[in-house]
Amino acid sequence: MRLLLLAALRAGTGNGTTARRIQDHLQTAGHMCILKDTSDYESPLAVADLISSKNFEAALGIHIYKAGRLLQGSGIPFGIIFGGTDINEDAKCDKKSQVMGTILDEARFAVSFTEAMKETAASYWPRTRSKIHVQSQGIVTAHNPSFNWKKLLQSSGILQDNNCSYLFLLICGLRRVKDPLYLVDAFSDWHRKETAVHLIIIGPAVDPVFAEEVKEKVKRADGVHLLPEIPQEDLHAVVKNCFAVVNSSSSEGMSAAVLEAMDLKVPVLARNIPGNAAVITHKTTGLLYSSPQEFIQLSKTLISDPSLQREIVTRAKEYVTKHHSWDHERKAYQNMVLKLQ
Incomplete structure (x- = not known):
């Protein structure tokens, strides 16, 4: 046809x-x-x-x-x-x-x-x-093994002297429904107390007016960084080397970024909305939060509990393989x- x-x-x-x-x-x-x-x-x-x-x-x-x-x-x-x-x-x-x-x-x-x-x-x-x-x-994921993700982050002022920061990656087009500013204040406060944690927002300026608002906010936020869109295989290389992938959307159908992180065996922290709760079982295949404060609390738990990290990524991979x-x-x-x- x-x-x-x-x-x-x-x-x-x-x-x-x-x-x-x-x-x-x-x-x-x-x-x-x-x-x-x-x-x-x-x-x-x-x-x-x-x-x-x-x-x-x-x-x-x-x-x-x-x-x-x-x-x-x-x-x-x-x-x-x-x-x-x-x-x-x-x-x-x-x-x-x-x-x-x-x-x-x-x-x-x-x-x-x-x-x-x-x-x-x-x-x-x-x-x-x-x-x-x-x-x-x-879902099918593929990452570029030759992509120098450290160089990208170092040139953006995120990684300095190869320090082992905890990198949280928020992948989204800059538009209001993705709510990329939802966690910025709370994360910035956390970074000032624990400088090893960083939040990276990465994606294109879908809504140019809102994108300017995001840029201005991020400029004033310690530990929060904004990067432009990069090719998918390069992005997946960054995902594989970050600590966790974050979703902060106020509305989702089914987030490909969340599923791709699960497939790549990277922990996911997602806002507790129906679209995310449909694919994430809390503390089993990922972590669901309902406020910026709960996000920080769960992130600290994930950092301090390597066994929880391993359990979540193993079960998330099994879920994606079976259902996606x-x-x-x-x-x-x-x-x-x-x-x-």
Whole structure:
């Protein structure tokens, strides 16, 4: 089939990574799958013109509201993949929720990353429950063994004289929903008492205005550092050599950064929100915190208890291997897309 895959592809979001992975799954099955950015199309009519001009036979959209509304009335069958914004934010707006329900009625199938997300969706749009499939994100990690991560951190003033700092890594595009400033004050206070701890925020400026706010805050915060986006394999090399990966988002669908850290056997401390709690069992596969103060407390516990570190990373790796198989995800999408024939 000639398939259109429609997603928001801006830098610093998980959508692009997810979309390219699904594109690869479908192309491996012999389909021609063309990836397009939702921001390039202002209306369903523009997408209908694209479909007509390129002879697409079916489509997939990532995010019900962002992509699905552009596929409404397109004349070709389509499926929808939920994003965290769909359930955590857009569904709470009555006007958007009504539109989303109509889109789900028209879709051949929908994909949710977690059972919890499916149940929440079914509570908003009960008549669509039977067409919602649960398929976790598949994870594959690869790091660049030749990447000089120490040089990167030294040139940024983070590591000096090869000291053995405890590096906490927060990976996110700089936008408000990721809330990268949530821990900054508490962490800075901690660093002033224990200079070996450092928080590194790394990622692109998705929201330029907010990114400036982050830069100004970090300049005044001891022990907190801001680095620009680097290639994924280099980033994974940094992950493997940090003490822990941090998530501070106020809303998540399913964080690829969290899953990748678990796969790389690095401890994760994540904000206790539904999207994170769906993949992390507290003190088993990671640590969940509900305030900056609790984050500091749990971090100190993790530093002082190497056996807890080993236990968490071992169980997290087992969890990711079992529940986030790339091969299983590939087969699932290759089977689901047959519903669009």
